[in-house]
Amino acid sequence: MSDQQGLFEFADLPEWEQAAAEDLQVAEVVFNLPLEKPYTYSIPDEFRELLKAGMRVKAPLGRGNRTVVGYCVNVRQAESAIRKLKPIHEVLDSEPLLNDVMLKLTHWIGERYLCGWGQVLDSVIPAGVRRKSGTRLVQSFELSSKADQLIEAGKLPKKQQTVVDVLREFTEPVAATRLCELAECGPGPITALRKKGIVTALRIRSEVSGEMLEDAVQTEDLILNSQQQQTLDKILSAVRSGEHSTMLLHGVTGSGKTEVYIRSIREIVSYGRQAIVLVPEISLTPQTIRRFRCRFKSVAVLHSHMTDSERHWQWQQIAQGQIEVVVGARSAVFAPTPNLGLIVIDEEHEPTFKQDSTPRYHAREVARYRCMQERVPLLLGSATPTLESWLRATRRQDTLLSMPDRVAELPLPPVVVVDTRNDPRIGKGSSLGRALFTSIGRALNEKGQVILFLNLRGYSPTVWCRSCGTGVKCPDCDITLTWHRDRAEAVCHSCDYSIPAPEKCPTCESAAVRYFGTGTQKLEAEVAAAFPAARVLRMDSDSMRKPGSHDEALEKFRHGEVEILLGTQMIAKGLDFPNVTLVGVIDADSMLNQPDMRASERTFQLIAQVAGRTGRSSRGGRVLVQTTNADAPSIKYASKHDFMGFAYHELQQRKETGAPPFSTVTRVIFRGMSEPQVCETAREVANKLRTVAKDLDPEARILGAAPAPITRLRGYYRFHLQIAAPSHERVKLLWQRVEGKLKLPDSVEMAVDVDPINSR
DNA sequence: AGCACGCCGACT
């Protein structure tokens, strides 16, 4: 406010203008531009009744007064001390695109994730909704207010009279084509009537498409076991309390979490409220959708492969309260439910809930804030919760609900850790060690199916010793060093520490190895050669590019048309295959040794999730994990199915190093075509941050700048730095102090990632 | 992000 007065002194205004300002309505508008605050505009009389917060407007901006589209975020009485304001040019929406809760939520996202409110709004409102896809402006007519007296005055020709008669039967405007049809005439008589002033023309927005939801056959609720029933009772008491609470449902794979979600949702639907269920994009399969569709009458699905008009239509349906349950990926957290009753996030630990472009929000945190505002519960479910969620639960900030047993009392499959350090087959360059090789053979003989899991795509080569099994770590950052072949150096991607590539392992003195693992394609060839009788199917993002191929492949496997399924991440989750008797993790090390703070957590999650893929029938099943580091806690605890043991150990570790969730990390990424320029810019920003932090917040630590773990990406050189601080608030204060003063070269782009989920 | 304003070099 004070800066505004500084520019245009209140005293400069003539007195009559001050008086006029007293009851002036003004609009606060945000743009998708790097502006810090909303700008204030006057509202011309013609828009006074029309304009509401949540609508988009066109407004003049800058000295040239170019017209820019922005979002009206508030309409209020102007304060008495007001300077001359520019007027809103145009109002683009007839109804708000967002209500007050959503406006507040998007504002919070901007603050929390360090980006502009306008940027958040632009990304949160689907393009199809903004463009009103699936609707068209239709030329329509209605009788004018003076119609009666004009008709009195003179008799009308026959055709024109018919048109008037037709219009008298409607209270609403009639579309031109429809009117011609009903009056059995051409456009002539209508034009004539318009000239006489008897009918008025207007353009009405009308829906073009509007496919109805197919009705799935409704099925009965399942009978819950006592563990599920107890959990449900706790959730229901939270639902009935009418207050917000976050509940973490820790349930092993196969414990029947989905049924508990459904029954919780049933309760809130019975109050006439709506639920939002967030699932990882990859789980948004026809099976998942069917599970909800056959239990609720109206289920909307929001996924990334929808057309603009489909999405717009769904959005409308949701906003009108026609929908009981919204199932969708990350962005469904913004579904405009008029009376929200519950948000469920399944597989809460999945990294896909973090958006990897601006605004880089985490759907869990957005959901938490939204649920707090709407005073409804948030239910997080996972067999392997994030340590962030787990810590909150153990501190009683959130409520912990546990379902430690599988339904039907199936035991979790035994997990065998295979130490491959001295394996003869691996020594000869094979990916399948002796134990795994023989186990596959046996499983196939017994007519079982096999899943082989390999995790490699997009991972960096790490410096790691094959004989003692430890990664070579940075002395300051506790993350594994990355091998740079061209420079013959081992580099830390957190702090830029580097050493010449070691000839020998610093721990056991044997020859250190730079490590490049096997890819899925190479593994496929090897498996096919080793088991020529088996049918092998490879699933990775390369072979599953076209839509639907994913489901198709899984169906093939389910029907037993394939014996061995091998692939990356995407086969680790979701579906049960009763006939799978063996799961092999080819190389747990490639994940464990990633230069990432969460490498250990990821490894645990991965093994736990793949273990959940087997042992789902009486045939039992086992899991084999190949590693050279059998003592790593993530592997040890995962083999015992001991999440709590792992969490306790890992949290201890994080506490010692001051890593999240005991601190917050914000990452700033720089990219550009010129390596020295990017590097220099990143260093400058890091130094500026350090200088400001010195007296503003001595507890904040600046790490780097350093090359990003993926140093080159699509021709860009990438560097990053990290800000570690005790709270988000303090990172914000520090960043805002520095950000304004930065002048980046045009050729270097910068992105800010609060709570990064990976540091690639 | 765009766009106006500014303050220095090569032109009719």
Add this chain to the structure above:
DNA sequence: GTCGGCGTGCTC
């Protein structure tokens, strides 16, 4: 003398 190079900073 002027036209225009693009660096700087502001936009209710």
